[in-house]
Amino acid sequence: MSSAAEFTDQEAEPGNTIDRAYPGGIPEATVARLPVYLRALYTLGERGVSTVASDELARAAGVNSAKLRKDLSHLGSYGIRGVGYDVEYLVYQVSRALGLTQRWPVVIVGAGNLGRALANYGGFLTRGFRIEAVLDTDASLLGRELGGVLIRHVSELERIVTENSIAIGVIAVPAGAAQAMCDRLVAAGVTSILNFAPLVLSVPEGVDVRKVDLSIELQILAFHAQRRNAERFGQAVDQAAAEA
C-alpha cells in the first residue's frame, strides 16, 4: 500500500502522466497479456538483447505483432520507429503499468501441495510479490518452512493481514473451507483474491477475485480434442447418444 494520502483535487489534472498514458484505462484483454510480454522481455534481457522489434517480441510472447503494438500503445509511446523497443525501458514501463514497481505482500492460505507449489514458485513470483505468510490448520505442518516462510496457524490470519497491510490473498484450501477463508481475508482488509478452490466465491462489491481452475482448463482442452476427432472421423461421434 502506498504512503500517499489525499490528492483528490487533482483527479482530472491534465499533464498527469497517468492520464495521458492511460486514456480511459487499459483494456482488460491487454492487461491480461502484459505479464506475458514482461516475461518475454526478461528472457530477452537475460540473453543480452537490448533492443527488440515488435515482430520478435510478439513471437516470443505468442501473439501477432499488430496486437502487441496496439497493446503497448495503451501504455504510451515507448518504441522508436525504424528501430524497435529498448528492452530495459519497456520492462520498466510494463512493470509500472502493472503496478509492479512496488512489492505486494501476499498471504497464502493453505499449505497443501498447491500452497507449497506456490510458495516454491520462487523466481517469477518474487518479481513484484513477497510471500508474507503461509497459513494452515494442520498442526503437523506448523513451524515448517516453505519458500523461506514459516507455516503459521490460520488463527493468525487477521493479525498478519492487518499488520502487514496485505491487499492480496491466495486461497489454496479445499473447496469446503474456501468461502470461510475468503470471508476472513475480506473482513481483514484483503481486496484482491486469487482462488484455486473449485467453487465460485461470493465477495462484496469492490473485492476483485480471479480464479485458477485446473479442471476447467482440462475440460476446455477436452472440448477441442473431441472436436478435432469429430472432424477427422466425420462428425459422427456421439450421434446416437444425442437424441433424448
Add this chain to the structure above:
Amino acid sequence: MSSAAEFTDQEAEPGNTIDRAYPGGIPEATVARLPVYLRALYTLGERGVSTVASDELARAAGVNSAKLRKDLSHLGSYGIRGVGYDVEYLVYQVSRALGLTQRWPVVIVGAGNLGRALANYGGFLTRGFRIEAVLDTDASLLGRELGGVLIRHVSELERIVTENSIAIGVIAVPAGAAQAMCDRLVAAGVTSILNFAPLVLSVPEGVDVRKVDLSIELQILAFHAQRRNAERFGQAVDQAAAEA
C-alpha cells in the same frame, strides 16, 4: 480416442445432431464457461435440486442470466419455458458438448508439488479424466504412489502415451525442462497440452496448448489493486516516476 474410422463422406449430412446443435461451432467464450456451469449443476444436483431457472444457475455460476441462456442456446434448446432446466439432463448435455461422455486418459509430466497437487485433485479431475501416469526424472520419487497412480520414469513417456492413446498431457516441470517434455509429448501423439511452466511453448500446427500461470494471475490482480489505490489516492501514484 474413438474407435470410429472413416466417415468423411457424411461431413455435411443434414440431420446430424452435432450439425443441428452446434451451428457453426460454440464460441470460445462459451466453451470456457461451460465447465463452470457444469460444476454449478453438479452442486445443485447433490443438494437434491432437480430443476433450475437460468437466474438461479447464473447466480451459482457467477454470471448474468442472459449470458447463461445465450451460452446454453449454443448447445441446443434444452430448457422448458416457464419452468427452467432439468438439472440432470443439462448435466448430460453440457458434458456431451464438452466431450466428457468419454473419459480422457491424461499423463502428468512432473511429480513436484504441482504435479502432486494435480494428481490429488481427485473429485473434479476424475469426472471425465483418468490420470494414466505421473512421470518424473527424480529417482527418489519413482515407485511412490500419487493419487492412486505410481510415479514412473520419463523414459517411459513415449511407450505410455502410445499404448494408452493419450491425447492430453499436463506439463508440471520447471521452465527449463518444459519445451523438451512438450516436444516428446507431441512426437508421441499428444495433441492437447496443459502447461504450468512459465514460458510460451512452441508446438506444431494442430496441437492445442493452454497455459495456467500463477504469476500472471497475481500480476493482473496487482494491476487492479494499484488502480483501486490510484483512484482512492487521487491518481498521483507514480507520477514522478513516469517521466524519463
Add this chain to the structure above:
DNA sequence: TTATGTGAACTAATTCACAGCT
C-alpha cells in the same frame, strides 16, 4: 529504408428486451 503507432474495418462477445412457448 524500416518499424512504430493508429485510424478504420472487421469480428467476437455481451447485454437488452421481448416474442413465443409451457
Add this chain to the structure above:
DNA sequence: AGCTGTGAATTAGTTCACATAA
C-alpha cells in the same frame, strides 16, 4: 404468469494497412 430462446443493439477486441517518424 413465468421463463426460455433469440434477434437486435451495443460494446469489446482484433486485424488491416498505411501515414509518420527515426
